[in-house]
Amino acid sequence: MMIQRVQWNHVLTKCLWILALISLMCLWLGIAEWMAHIADRLAGDLVRRALGAKIYSSLEFFENRFQEVFKILFLMCVLGLIYFYVAVYSRRWNGIRCLLFRVGIGFVGVNVLLAGLIHTGLFWGLWIRGEKSVNLVNWQFKSILARDTHDVTKGIILGSSQARAQLDEELINPTLSKRQAWLWELHFPGSMALEINLIFRRAFQLAAPSFVVCYVSEGTFFQNTGTTAQGYFVHVSDLPRILSWNPSYTHVIDWLQVRYSILGQFVPLYYLREPVVQSILGASMTHIDQRRHDNSLDSDLMSRARSFAQLYSSGPNSHFQFLAFQDFASLCVQRNIRLIVIQGNLNPIVDSFLPPEIRPRMENFLAELDASSDLITVVDAQQFTPDSGAVYSDLTHVDTATQHYFSTQFAEWLDKFPF
Amino acid sequence: MGGLALEMVFSSVTFLIFLTVVLLVYFRLDHRRQNYFLLVASYVFYGWWDVRFLLLIFISSSVDYFCGLRIAAAGPSKQRQYYVWLSLVVNLGFICVFKYFNFFADSFEQFLGLFGMQADMPTLRIILPVGISFYTFQSLSYTLDVYRNQLQPTRSFPNYLLYVSFFPQLVAGPIERASRLLPQCESPRTIHYSEITNGIWLIGLGFFKKVVIADRLGAVADYGFSSGLAHYGSAADWIFVYAFAFQIYGDFSGYSDIARGVSKVLGFDLMVNFRAPYLVKSPSAFWQNWHISLSTWLRDYLYIPLGGNRLGSWKTYRNLLLTMLLGGLWHGADFAFLLWGLFHGLILIVHRLCTAHHVLPSPPSPGTGNRLSRFSHVVGIIAFFQVTCFGWLLFRTGTLPENFSQAGFLQSFLQASLKWDFSPDSAEFLQPVLLLGAMAMICQWRHESMHRFSQWKPSDQAKAIVVLLLLITTLGVFDGSQFIYFQF
Numbered sequence: 001m002m003i004q005r006v007q008w009n010h011v012l013t014k015c016l017w018i019l020a021l022i023s024l025m026c027l028w029l030g031i032a033e034w035m036a037h038i039a040d041r042l043a044g045d046l047v048r049r050a051l052g053a054k055i056y057s058s059l060e061f062f063e064n065r066f067q068e069v070f071k072i073l074f075l076m077c078v079l080g081l082i083y084f085y086v087a088v089y090s091r092r093w094n095g096i097r098c099l100l101f102r103v104g105i106g107f108v109g110v111n112v113l114l115a116g117l118i119h120t121g122l123f124w125g126l127w128i129r130g131e132k133s134v135n136l137v138n139w140q141f142k143s144i145l146a147r148d149t150h151d152v153t154k155g156i157i158l159g160s161s162q163a164r165a166q167l168d169e170e171l172i173n174p175t176l177s178k179r180q181a182w183l184w185e186l187h188f189p190g191s192m193a194l195e196i197n198l199i200f201r202r203a204f205q206l207a208a209p210s211f212v213v214c215y216v217s218e219g220t221f222f223q224n225t226g227t228t229a230q231g232y233f234v235h236v237s238d239l240p241r242i243l244s245w246n247p248s249y250t251h252v253i254d255w256l257q258v259r260y261s262i263l264g265q266f267v268p269l270y271y272l273r274e275p276v277v278q279s280i281l282g283a284s285m286t287h288i289d290q291r292r293h294d295n296s297l298d299s300d301l302m303s304r305a306r307s308f309a310q311l312y313s314s315g316p317n318s319h320f321q322f323l324a325f326q327d328f329a330s331l332c333v334q335r336n337i338r339l340i341v342i343q344g345n346l347n348p349i350v351d352s353f354l355p356p357e358i359r360p361r362m363e364n365f366l367a368e369l370d371a372s373s374d375l376i377t378v379v380d381a382q383q384f385t386p387d388s389g390a391v392y393s394d395l396t397h398v399d400t401a402t403q404h405y406f407s408t409q410f411a412e413w414l415d416k417f418p419f
Numbered sequence: 420m421g422g423l424a425l426e427m428v429f430s431s432v433t434f435l436i437f438l439t440v441v442l443l444v445y446f447r448l449d450h451r452r453q454n455y456f457l458l459v460a461s462y463v464f465y466g467w468w469d470v471r472f473l474l475l476i477f478i479s480s481s482v483d484y485f486c487g488l489r490i491a492a493a494g495p496s497k498q499r500q501y502y503v504w505l506s507l508v509v510n511l512g513f514i515c516v517f518k519y520f521n522f523f524a525d526s527f528e529q530f531l532g533l534f535g536m537q538a539d540m541p542t543l544r545i546i547l548p549v550g551i552s553f554y555t556f557q558s559l560s561y562t563l564d565v566y567r568n569q570l571q572p573t574r575s576f577p578n579y580l581l582y583v584s585f586f587p588q589l590v591a592g593p594i595e596r597a598s599r600l601l602p603q604c605e606s607p608r609t610i611h612y613s614e615i616t617n618g619i620w621l622i623g624l625g626f627f628k629k630v631v632i633a634d635r636l637g638a639v640a641d642y643g644f645s646s647g648l649a650h651y652g653s654a655a656d657w658i659f660v661y662a663f664a665f666q667i668y669g670d671f672s673g674y675s676d677i678a679r680g681v682s683k684v685l686g687f688d689l690m691v692n693f694r695a696p697y698l699v700k701s702p703s704a705f706w707q708n709w710h711i712s713l714s715t716w717l718r719d720y721l722y723i724p725l726g727g728n729r730l731g732s733w734k735t736y737r738n739l740l741l742t743m744l745l746g747g748l749w750h751g752a753d754f755a756f757l758l759w760g761l762f763h764g765l766i767l768i769v770h771r772l773c774t775a776h777h778v779l780p781s782p783p784s785p786g787t788g789n790r791l792s793r794f795s796h797v798v799g800i801i802a803f804f805q806v807t808c809f810g811w812l813l814f815r816t817g818t819l820p821e822n823f824s825q826a827g828f829l830q831s832f833l834q835a836s837l838k839w840d841f842s843p844d845s846a847e848f849l850q851p852v853l854l855l856g857a858m859a860m861i862c863q864w865r866h867e868s869m870h871r872f873s874q875w876k877p878s879d880q881a882k883a884i885v886v887l888l889l890l891i892t893t894l895g896v897f898d899g900s901q902f903i904y905f906q907f
Binding site for chain 1: 612615616619635638639641642645646847848850851854855877878880881882884885888889892893894895897898
C-alpha cells in the first residue's frame with residue numbers, strides 16, 4: 001500500500017509540473033500580443049533600422065517572435081518528457097542494445113529539436129553575422145520574415161549574386177509600400193536556372209509570393225561552374241521532376257551536392273553545417289574556398305575576362321538550364337504568380353570573348369517565354385541602366401552607383417506594373 | 420554518417436555499405452569460413468581501387484609464404500639465405516619499380532646534368548599501387564622473422580593471404596607483425612561486448628579526427644601552402660604549418676583508429692599506432708608515439724641489424740641517420756621526404772649527444788614534480804612541437820604547387836619568419852587552428868582513456884558518442900577526400 005501511495009505522489013508531481021508548464025505557456029501566448037506592442041514601442045525603431053527592408057511591420061515582427069518563443073518552449077517540453085520516458089524505458093536493456101538505443105535517441109532528439117527550430121526566425125537570427133553571414137542564413141531568415149508578413153502583396157527577387165548587385169530591396173520597397181506591396185531579395189550566389197527553380201520552390205513553400213522578379217544573364221544558362229546552392233535546395237520530391245525534363249542530361253547535375261542536400265533534408269544538424277562551422281571555427285573557414293578562388297584570379301581584368309568566358313558554352317548544360325527555367329516559369333503560371341524576368345548582361349569586356357551564338361539564344365528563349373503567358377513579362381535591363389552605361393566593379397557585378405540608379409528606375413517601373 | 424563519394428575510402432558511403440555487408444555475413448559464419456570470407460572481402464576492398472593491384476599483392480604474398488616454408492625447411496643450411504634474399508628482392512623490387520624508379524631515373528639525369536652530360540633515362544608511366552609500402556613491409560617482416568627463428572611459418576596459405584591483405588589495415592597500416600596478427604587469423608575469435616563497444620568508439624573517434632580535425636585543417640594548410648606560405652610575409656605564416664601538423668596527425672591517427680575499431684568489431688586486435696606524439700619533449704619519444712608500427716619495424720629490421728647502439732657512438736649515429744633517411748624515403752620518392760628523414764636523424768643524434776653530455780635536464784620522477792618542473796615540462800613540449808613542425812614544413816614541401824621550387828620556398832619562408840609583424844588579418848585562421856589543434860591535443864592527452872572506452876560509465880559512453888556524432892555531422896567535411904598516407 002505504501003509503495004502504491006508513493007507512485008501516486010510521483011505521478012501527481014509530474015502532472016502538476018506538466019500543468020504548471022502548460023499554464024505558463026498559455027499565459028505566454030495570452031500576453032504575447034500585448035508584449036509585442038510594448039516591444040514595438042520600445043525597440044521598434046531599432047529593429048526597423050537594423051533589419052531595414054527585411055521587415056514590413058515591426059509590430060508583426062515582434063508578435064511572430066513572441067509566438068516562436070512559445071513554440072520553442074512547447075517543443076522543448078515535449079521532447080524533455082519523451083526523453084524522460086525513453087531513458088526509463090532503456091534501463092530494461094543492457095549492453096550494446098542499450099548503448100545504441102540511447103545514442104540513437106540522443107541523436108534523433110537533437111535533430112527533432114533542430115527540425116522545429118529551423119522554422120523560426122529567432123533561430124536563424126542567432127546566426128546572423130552581418131556582412132560575413134552565411135548565404136543560407138540570410139536566405140532562411142529573410143524567407144521566414146516574408147512568411148510571417150501578412151496583409152501585403154508579397155514579391156521575391158531571385159537570381160545569382162548579379163541580382164543582388166543590380167537590385168537593392170532597400171531602394172525598391174519604399175516605392176512599393178505605397179501600393180501595399182513588399183519585396184524580399186532571396187538571391188543565392190552562383191544560382192543558375194536549375195537553382196532558381198529549386199529556390200523558388202522552397203521560397204514558395206515559405207513566402208507564398210504574388211510576384212517574382214528574376215534577374216537573368218548569360219551566366220544563368222551557359223556557365224559551366226559548380227554552385228553550393230544545390231547542396232541546400234534539392235529535396236527528394238524534386239528528383240523525379242528534374243529527371244523527367246530530359247533523362248539524358250542528368251550528367252550536368254552535381255550529384256554530390258544533391259546528396260548533401262538530401263542528407264540535410266533528413267538530418268537538420270547537417271543542414272546547419274555552414275552556420276555552425278562559422279560560429280565555432282570562424283568566418284575564415286566558411287569563406288576559404290571563395291578566397292582561394294579570388295586569390296587565383298588574374299589581376300588583369302582583360303585576361304581574367306578571357307579565362308572567365310571559357311566557362312561559357314552552349315551544350316547539354318545550357319539545354320538543361322533552359323528546361324529548368326521553363327519549368328520554373330510554368331510553375332509560376334500554374335500558381336498564378338506573376339513572373340518578371342529582367343534580361344541582363346555581363347560586363348561588356350566579357351562579351352567579346354563569349355561564343356557569339358549565346359546571347360541570341362538567350363534572347364530568343366526569353367522572347368518565346370514572354371509570348372507564352374500573360375503572367376510572364378520579360379524586360380530588358382538596358383531600360384533601367386544609366387544612359388552612360390553600367391559601370392562594373394568586376395566581370396559580373398555593377399558598382400553601387402549603377403545599382404542605385406537601376407533599383408530606383410526599376411522601382412518606378414514596378415510601381416506602374418499591374419500585379 | 421560517412422562521406423558521400425563513391426570511392427572505397429573509410430569516409431565514403433561505398434565503404435559503409437561494404438562494411439555493413441561484411442558484418443552481416445561475417446557473424447553468421449564459423450571460424451574457417453569467416454577467414455575465407457574476410458580474404459574475399461579484403462581482395463574486393465583492394466580490387467575496388469584497381470583490379471590490377473590484386474596481382475601484385477597476390478604475388479608478393481605468395482612469394483613470402485613460399486619463402487617462409489622453404490626457410491623453415493632448409494634448417495641451418497645456407498639455402499635459408501637464398502630464400503630470404505628472394506623475398507627481399509621481390510618485395511623491395513616491387514617498391515623500387517612502382518614507387519622509386521622514376522625518382523631515381525630523374526635524379527640520375529639531374530646528377531649527370533651537373534657534369535654537363537645528358538642522358539635520356541626511360542621513365543615508367545605506372546600508377547602507384549595504394550598501400551604498397553605498408554603491405555610489403557608487413558609481408559617482409561614475416562620472412563625475416565622466420566629467418567631469424569622468431570616465428571614458425573604458417574601452413575595455411577589462405578590464412579597467410581588474409582594476414583597480408585586484412586582490409587582494415589591494408590592500405591595505411593598499422594604495419595602488423597606476423598607474430599601478432601597471424602595467430603589471430605589462425606585461432607577462433609571470441610567477440611566480447613566490451614570489444615565491440617571499444618570498436619564502435621574507435622571508429623567514431625577516427626572519423627572525428629579525419630573529417631573534422633584533418634579535413635578542416637587541411638583546407639587551411641592547402642590555402643597557405645598553395646600561395647607558397649607567403650600569405651602574410653611574416654612569422655604569422657607558421658599558422659599554416661601548425662595546421663598541417665594537426666592535419667597529418669588527425670588524418671593518419673584517424674585512419675589507424677578506424678582500422679583498429681573495425682578490426683575490434685571483427686574480433687581482431689591491432690597494435691596502437693599513435694599515442695601522444697605532440698606531447699613529448701624529445702625526438703626519441705616522438706618516434707615512440709608517432710607511427711609506432713613503422714618506427715618499431717625500422718628499429719627491429721634495420722637499426723638493430725645494422726648494429727644499433729652496440730658498436731660505439733659514431734656507428735650509432737650512422738645507424739640512426741641511415742634508419743631515419745630510409746624511413747623518410749619510405750614515405751615517397753621525393754627529396755622533401757629524404758630531407759625530412761635526414762632532419763629527424765640529425766635531431767635524434769643531437770638529442771643523444773645532449774643526453775650523453777647531460778645538457779638536457781633529467782625528467783622529474785613521478786609525483787615529485789613541483790610547479791617549476793611542470794612549467795619546464797610544458798615549455799619542453801612546446802619547444803619540441805616547434806621542432807616537429809619544422810620537420811613537417813620540410814615534409815610538406817614535397818607536395819608544393821609546380822611553380823614553387825622547394826629550396827626557394829624554404830628560403831623565403833624562413834626569411835619571412837624572422838619578421839614579427841602581426842596584423843589583425845593574420846589572426847583570421849588562428850581560431851580554427853587553435854580550436855581544432857586543441858581537440859587534437861585532447862585526443863592525445865586522453866589517449867589512454869580513449870582506448871579504454873568500454874570501462875566508462877554507460878551513460879557517459881552514450882553521451883560521448885552522441886557528442887562525437889554531433890561534431891562529425893556539423894563540422895565534418897564530406898567530400899570524400901583521401902587519407903594522406905594512402906600515397907605512401
